[in-house]
Amino acid sequence: MRKTNKKKVIICGITGQDGSYLAELLLKKNYEVHGIVRRSSNDNFIRINHLLNRITLHFGDVLDSLSLLKIISEVKPDEVYNLAAQSQVYIGFDIPEYTSNVTGLGALRLLECIKLVNKNIKYFQAVSSEIFGDTKDCPQNESTQLNPKNPYGISKMYAYQMTKSYRDSYNMFACNGILYNHESPRRSENFVTRKITKAIAKIIAKEQNELFLGNIDDKRDWGYAKDYVEAMYLMLQQDKPDDYIISTGEIHSVRDFLDVAFKLVNLDWHKYVKINQNLVRPLDHRNVIFQGDNSKAKKNLNWKPKTSFNELVKLMVESDLKEKGINL
Numbered sequence: 001m002r003k004t005n006k007k008k009v010i011i012c013g014i015t016g017q018d019g020s021y022l023a024e025l026l027l028k029k030n031y032e033v034h035g036i037v038r039r040s041s042n043d044n045f046i047r048i049n050h051l052l053n054r055i056t057l058h059f060g061d062v063l064d065s066l067s068l069l070k071i072i073s074e075v076k077p078d079e080v081y082n083l084a085a086q087s088q089v090y091i092g093f094d095i096p097e098y099t100s101n102v103t104g105l106g107a108l109r110l111l112e113c114i115k116l117v118n119k120n121i122k123y124f125q126a127v128s129s130e131i132f133g134d135t136k137d138c139p140q141n142e143s144t145q146l147n148p149k150n151p152y153g154i155s156k157m158y159a160y161q162m163t164k165s166y167r168d169s170y171n172m173f174a175c176n177g178i179l180y181n182h183e184s185p186r187r188s189e190n191f192v193t194r195k196i197t198k199a200i201a202k203i204i205a206k207e208q209n210e211l212f213l214g215n216i217d218d219k220r221d222w223g224y225a226k227d228y229v230e231a232m233y234l235m236l237q238q239d240k241p242d243d244y245i246i247s248t249g250e251i252h253s254v255r256d257f258l259d260v261a262f263k264l265v266n267l268d269w270h271k272y273v274k275i276n277q278n279l280v281r282p283l284d285h286r287n288v289i290f291q292g293d294n295s296k297a298k299k300n301l302n303w304k305p306k307t308s309f310n311e312l313v314k315l316m317v318e319s320d321l322k323e324k325g326i327n328l
């Protein structure tokens with residue numbers, strides 16, 4: 001292992017959207033960056049290919065405690081960020097046991113390894129607005145009652161409560177970021193925003209002329225991933241560990257996203273978008289609006305989202321067009 005005076009960090013989930021942006025941020029802040037990757041991640045380095053000569057990767061898995069214990073013991077990090085998850089809500093219905101194991105128990109395994117190796121290692125846990133599930137409160141804040149309804153949300157609630165429990169029981173510096181949806185050109189195409197921007201690029205390139213979607217009236221509090229990883233970092237730089245809602249506080253429907261995105265390329269989305277009932281999620285008919293009150297993060301972390309909804313849509317459309325060699 002290299003010896004440096006730099007702060008050392010382990011990012012679990014470094015190949016994902018947030019992991020790649022967090023790695024970039026922490027490299028800029030002069031951290032020695034280590035990432036945990038799975039054997040299968042080998043085919044999935046697309047978001048971190050440009051960083052490979054500046055970071056150290058370790059094979060491991062949040063399903064495998066020994067691998068985590070070995071990596072944490074060897075690296076001796078100052079901070080660990082747990083971004084690893086089976087991160088898709090609707091896939092959680094098909095593989096609930098696996099989702100609970102990775103997204104829920106994965107957090108416990110990391111916390112327990114940190115407790116065993118060095119309780120002073122700071123820990124960040126990514127959780128989700130899905131922990132509020134069927135809430136009637138809107139907007140939600142850090143005191144809103146937890147009421148998750150699906151395997152992903154329930155697993156995140158487990159991770160959230162475990163993080164609090166290790167903080168309270170063992171005096172560990174462990175924080176939860178209650179993250180609302182955040183997107184970017186690195187968002188997986190399974191999510192609706194990237195599905196739309198990718199489709200626009202294909203429509204312009206004449207590779208596609210239809211876009212099948214589910215419930216386009218559903219609303220989300222959508223932010224920019226690059227802004228959100230700054231909040232994660234700030235949480236671990238405070239005097240005291242705590243939990244924070246990270247959101248924009250603004251909601252928009254999928255329809256709004258279509259309006260802004262298609263307008264950028266002067267197309268009328270009504271001509272391309274078709275509703276496929278198989279893509280309409282049954283639980284989306286509940287009367288819940290995930291809208292986060294980010295006042296605590298604004299006050300204590302001095303954090304606020306820098307990128308507006310329209311700017312986010314633009315940078316995603318622009319990036320997908322660029323991949324096809326087209327300028328906006």
Ligand code: NAP
Nearest residue numbers: 013015016017018041061062083084085087126128181182
């Ligand atoms: P993402 O792109 O899906 O990344 C997930 C990461 O987890 C990938 O690096 C993946 O590695 C890794 N991973 C999955 N299973 C693993 C395992 N068994 N062991 C080790 N690593 C594993 O997710 P994201 O959008 O960056 O989100 C980051 C975190 O924030 C996640 O925990 C997510 O649930 C949470 N969150 C995200 C949002 C959002 O809107 N983006 C909102 C709320 C909460 P592979 O490359 O090997 O698959």
Ligand code: GDP
Nearest residue numbers: 089190191192193213214215216218279281284
């Ligand atoms: P989620 O909030 O983590 O589930 O993020 P998604 O991007 O997957 O979904 C956001 C919203 O878009 C949900 O209410 C979906 O029902 C809605 N939506 C509508 N059509 C689609 C689609 O074709 N794919 C996805 N992923 N979501 C869709």
